[in-house]
Amino acid sequence: MTEPSVIEEWKRTKTIGIIGMGDMGQLYAEKFAHHGWKVVCCDREERFEELLETSKHQKYTVLRNGHLVSRVSDYIIYSVEAEIIDKIVKEYSPSTKIGSIVGGQTSCKSPEIKAFEKYLPPDVDIVSVHSLHGPRVDPEGQPLVLIKHRCHDKESFPLVEAVVSSLKSKHVYLTYEEHDRITADTQAVTHAAFLSMGVAWYKKQLYPWTIGVNRWYGGFENVKVNISLRIFSNKWHVYAGLAITNPAAHEQIMQYAKSATELYALFVQNKKEELKERLYAAKTFVFGKQTGLLLLDDSILEGYSLSKHVPQEGEETLPNSHLSLLAIVDSWHQLRINPYDHIICSTPLFRIFLGVTEYLFMTPDLLETTIGAAINETAFRADDLEFVIAARSWSSIVSFESYDLYRRQFKEVQDFFKPMLPEANKIGNEMIKTILRHSDRKNSS
Ligand SMILES: NC(=O)C1=CN([C@@H]2O[C@H](COP(=O)(O)OP(=O)(O)OC[C@H]3O[C@@H](n4cnc5c(N)ncnc54)[C@H](OP(=O)(O)O)[C@@H]3O)[C@@H](O)[C@H]2O)C=CC1
Numbered sequence: 001m002t003e004p005s006v007i008e009e010w011k012r013t014k015t016i017g018i019i020g021m022g023d024m025g026q027l028y029a030e031k032f033a034h035h036g037w038k039v040v041c042c043d044r045e046e047r048f049e050e051l052l053e054t055s056k057h058q059k060y061t062v063l064r065n066g067h068l069v070s071r072v073s074d075y076i077i078y079s080v081e082a083e084i085i086d087k088i089v090k091e092y093s094p095s096t097k098i099g100s101i102v103g104g105q106t107s108c109k110s111p112e113i114k115a116f117e118k119y120l121p122p123d124v125d126i127v128s129v130h131s132l133h134g135p136r137v138d139p140e141g142q143p144l145v146l147i148k149h150r151c152h153d154k155e156s157f158p159l160v161e162a163v164v165s166s167l168k169s170k171h172v173y174l175t176y177e178e179h180d181r182i183t184a185d186t187q188a189v190t191h192a193a194f195l196s197m198g199v200a201w202y203k204k205q206l207y208p209w210t211i212g213v214n215r216w217y218g219g220f221e222n223v224k225v226n227i228s229l230r231i232f233s234n235k236w237h238v239y240a241g242l243a244i245t246n247p248a249a250h251e252q253i254m255q256y257a258k259s260a261t262e263l264y265a266l267f268v269q270n271k272k273e274e275l276k277e278r279l280y281a282a283k284t285f286v287f288g289k290q291t292g293l294l295l296l297d298d299s300i301l302e303g304y305s306l307s308k309h310v311p312q313e314g315e316e317t318l319p320n321s322h323l324s325l326l327a328i329v330d331s332w333h334q335l336r337i338n339p340y341d342h343i344i345c346s347t348p349l350f351r352i353f354l355g356v357t358e359y360l361f362m363t364p365d366l367l368e369t370t371i372g373a374a375i376n377e378t379a380f381r382a383d384d385l386e387f388v389i390a391a392r393s394w395s396s397i398v399s400f401e402s403y404d405l406y407r408r409q410f411k412e413v414q415d416f417f418k419p420m421l422p423e424a425n426k427i428g429n430e431m432i433k434t435i436l437r438h439s440d441r442k443n444s445s
């Protein structure tokens with residue numbers, strides 16, 4: 001623990017630099033400056049005047065470019081697109097202040113650390129960070145990964161810890177290799193599921209919450225819609241970067257698509273016993289040791305529908321096959337991943353995804369009903385087929401490492417949902433707040 005007097009002295013004498021004033025860079029700059037740190041920052045040089053104007057009332061100082069930020073800063077955070085981290089570090093590295101510390105915020109750490117090792121002068125220390133939440137989530141209590149990669153100076157790591165404590169997040173200490181393995185297991189595959197749902201609805205030209213109680217109605221469906229739209233309201237490069245730059249994520253996303261395909265094949269071939277056997281084996285592997293309370297329950301999700309439909313007496317919702325949820329549990333089983341091992345280092349979206357699959361597999365009779373629906377109910381077949389095609393298509397795009405195809409596919413779906421995003425985000429934010437309050441209480445009980 002660093003003495004408060006030392007931290008106060010650092011606040012008077014040290015400067016924190018942020019390169020890349022997008023969503024995350026701005027969040028960091030505001031929080032650090034608000035807690036009394038001297039913060040300088042920049043975005044692309046072309047955006048200098050605009051950024052000066054928009055930050056008039058902020059406590060941080062905007063500089064023209066990364067060279068000027070690097071020259072004066074004692075801790076520099078690169079908060080830029082993962083795809084271009086190498087190019088940007090290469091550009092500004094020679095200007096890095098002697099004896100300073102450098103880190104990054106990109107979502108996959110191997111390329112970032114490689115760029116630092118390649119370009120930074122040897123006197124510079126390396127401590128990287130990763131906030132495991134989006135810019136619209138309050139950082140307080142959320143996991144923040146800290147990677148102490150190269151520290152010659154014993155003050156370097158305590159200084160970074162003191163700076164980022166302004167976020168009030170929960171610090172998780174990892175190597176960059178551990179970080180990339182865990183985020184592949186958690187984030188990349190979660191995104192693959194919700195991105196595939198979005199594509200499937202887009203291909204069917206369907207806003208799922210507009211068709212009454214007949215399909216996609218109720219708590220589970222609210223989660224699927226709200227999270228999928230939340231992802232499509234964000235920037236494509238965040239998801240492309242963390243999946244494409246992380247080789248471990250390729251394996252995960254491929255397995256997810258494979259599991260969805262194989263389960264779907266069992267549905268259409270009417271192989272109920274084989275399906276049951278496979279899903280119960282997955283259930284034992286993933287949930288076999290879970291005896292405590294569930295992370296979530298359906299009733300708390302009921303209220304977060306985008307649908308304006310008021311259910312009438314006698315109107316019933318058809319049971320869904322929940323292929324997207326069955327496939328994730330099957331992939332965890334196939335890859336021998338215990339998702340609970342990663343909970344201390346997980347994003348809100350992953351915890352929600354785990355929460356709904358846990359609910360599906362652990363609520364008495366629900367898995368049985370779902371298997372029955374998958375085999376006997378044909379109403380969802382066409383949608384499930386679109387889902388399988390979408391999952392395979394994302395896995396091809398990621399494995400071919402095509403940022404261009406990723407962007408085009410993402411943006412097509414984003415444009416389709418665009419008119420709905422403001423309303424969806426409002427309801428989605430409320431839903432996420434409630435779920436997080438609820439699951440955090442359960443985790444600490
Ligand atoms: N959004 C999220 O939920 C999270 C994102 N991350 C990671 O954090 C990083 C930043 O993400 P986010 O803030 O969302 O993305 P943004 O696109 O909002 O921010 C990146 C910013 O960096 C700017 N930039 C590009 N080149 C330079 C340069 N040479 N000098 C200075 N600035 C430059 C970009 O400008 P321009 O747009 O013109 O290219 C953009 O404004 C990414 O690597 C992302 O993966 C981590 C946790 C959560």
Ligand SMILES: O=C(O)C(=O)Cc1ccc(O)cc1
Nearest residue numbers: 107131132133134347348349
């Ligand atoms: O919670 C999620 O998975 C998000 O979508 C937000 C997000 C995106 C990228 C990150 O590196 C961390 C968090």
